Amino acid sequence: MPEAAEAPIDTPEAVPSPKTPQKLDLGDLHYEGLMDCVHCGLCLGACPTYRALGVEMDNPRGRIYQIRAVAEGRLPLNETFVEHMYLCLDCRACETACPSGVHFGARMEEARGMIETHYPRSRMGRLLRDFAFKRVFPSRPLLSALVAGMRFYQASGLQWLLRRSGLLNALPGGLGQKEALMPEVPPGPLRRPLPEVTPALGPTRHRVGFLTGCIMSLLFGKINRDTVRVLARNGCEVVAPSEQVCCGALNIHNGERVVSKDLARRNIEVFERSGVAFILSNSAGCGATLREYGDLLRDDPLYAERAKAFSAKVRDVSEFLADAGFTAPAGAVRARVTYDDACHLIHGQKVSKQPRKLIEAIPGAEIVPLRNADQCCGSAGIYNLTNTEMSLRVLEEKMRHVRAANADILVTGNPGCLIQLQAGVRRAGLKMEVLHTMELLERAYQA
Ligand code: SF4
Numbered sequence: 044m045p046e047a048a049e050a051p052i053d054t055p056e057a058v059p060s061p062k063t064p065q066k067l068d069l070g071d072l073h074y075e076g077l078m079d080c081v082h083c084g085l086c087l088g089a090c091p092t093y094r095a096l097g098v099e100m101d102n103p104r105g106r107i108y109q110i111r112a113v114a115e116g117r118l119p120l121n122e123t124f125v126e127h128m129y130l131c132l133d134c135r136a137c138e139t140a141c142p143s144g145v146h147f148g149a150r151m152e153e154a155r156g157m158i159e160t161h162y163p164r165s166r167m168g169r170l171l172r173d174f175a176f177k178r179v180f181p182s183r184p185l186l187s188a189l190v191a192g193m194r195f196y197q198a199s200g201l202q203w204l205l206r207r208s209g210l211l212n213a214l215p216g217g218l219g220q221k222e223a224l225m226p227e228v229p230p231g232p233l234r235r236p237l238p239e240v241t242p243a244l245g246p247t248r249h250r251v252g253f254l255t256g257c258i259m260s261l262l263f264g265k266i267n268r269d270t271v272r273v274l275a276r277n278g279c280e281v282v283a284p285s286e287q288v289c290c291g292a293l294n295i296h297n298g299e300r301v302v303s304k305d306l307a308r309r310n311i312e313v314f315e316r317s318g319v320a321f322i323l324s325n326s327a328g329c330g331a332t333l334r335e336y337g338d339l340l341r342d343d344p345l346y347a348e349r350a351k352a353f354s355a356k357v358r359d360v361s362e363f364l365a366d367a368g369f370t371a372p373a374g375a376v377r378a379r380v381t382y383d384d385a386c387h388l389i390h391g392q393k394v395s396k397q398p399r400k401l402i403e404a405i406p407g408a409e410i411v412p413l414r415n416a417d418q419c420c421g422s423a424g425i426y427n428l429t430n431t432e433m434s435l436r437v438l439e440e441k442m443r444h445v446r447a448a449n450a451d452i453l454v455t456g457n458p459g460c461l462i463q464l465q466a467g468v469r470r471a472g473l474k475m476e477v478l479h480t481m482e483l484l485e486r487a488y489q490a
Pocket residue numbers: 079080081082083084085086087103104137140141142143144145
């Protein structure tokens with residue numbers, strides 16, 4: 044690994060000539076944060092893309108080196124750089140492995156922000172990105188319409204017909220593989236918004252806010268309802284403000300920082316008005332993003348302090364229940380249960396013991412270990428759609444361990460992981476349920 048130049052980034056000698064790469068406006072990039080990496084390589088074994096490819100440019104150390112070189116004007120921000128940055132799953136396993144405290148996820152997201160500011164995408168590519176990230180993802184009505192279309196596609200028999208015809212596999216762009224990942228869309232009633240306030244069952248011990256999430260509320264409405272019931276059973280009055288918006292996770296993971304900051308500001312205002320002491324999420328990806336609003340808005344004079352205060356209130360729902368004290372269910376779930384850590388829960392939020400503690404409290408549940416449970420399943424937001432081949436390679440590795448665990452129920456705590464693992468179970472022909480931690484817990488309460 045060559046030694047990186049130590050010259051400050053704004054020195055006159057760095058003024059670009061036509062033959063040297065352009066020095067860029069770094070935007071949000073926390074350049075000093077890149078210096079925390081001492082190139083020791085202790086993170087390499089944790090990196091799924093490095094395990095798959097064995098290429099230095101596709102491991103955390105190589106990626107940090109490239110970001111730094113582009114920031115210093117020693118490498119051009121070109122297609123190669125973009126490919127290496129977007130092949131990263133942003134799983135943050137390297138953060139857990141890193142002894143130097145490199146905050147890799149944030150640096151990767153900032154680097155992608157730099158890409159989306161400077162990289163000249165094709166007209167069609169830009170239009171598609173703008174439509175997805177600026178129109179559809181932040182808009183509940185548009186996202187609802189998209190999900191309703193998916194429901195029609197499945198319920199009308201069109202999906203069955205297309206799958207049987209083999210047409211999807213004949214279409215370009217690996218459409219058949221991508222379509223096979225589509226989760227089953229629930230019927231309309233399960234996609235309706237939650238009540239703004241759900242009272243505690245029994246005396247109120249806590250008043251908590253709940254981020255309903257876009258994917259969770261539209262594709263996993265039952266899990267959201269189970270979550271609220273579990274909280275209510277444990278003395279929580281649950282406030283789910285109807286004005287809340289998408290957390291911005293998909294935008295921030297894909298370099299669309301302006302939209303994600305706007306969404307963050309709106310959520311801060313909404314939850315400030317609600318006056319809750321905690322803001323809970325049952326989606327690892329959303330929770331990790333909420334916890335980083337303080338970092339995202341660090342340079343915003345109006346919101347920096349409010350964002351920090353907001354992030355300090357955020358908890359994953361399993362973390363909150365386990366730490367606040369919960370009543371173990373009386374009912375039994377007699378099954379072999381194994382747990383897979385969502386990356387943004389274990390690496391992004393450092394929550395791994397608490398969901399296990401909840402599952403262990405379920406009478407009848409026999410806990411079986413899952414080897415490499417802390418490694419990514421390949422879902423990574425929309426990575427399984429944008430980088431399907433690598434995503435499936437990562438999933439294959441995960442499914443080898445899932446098969447070996449030989450459980451009846453596989454539990455995880457993130458919607459993307461649920462979709463990916465359900466697809467993995469279908470592909471592998473396993474007879475195994477894939478459930479969210481709150482779903483399993485509520486099943487035990489109801490048993
Ligand atoms: S990211 Fe951390 S573990 Fe990886 S090379 Fe840099 S300092 Fe070492």
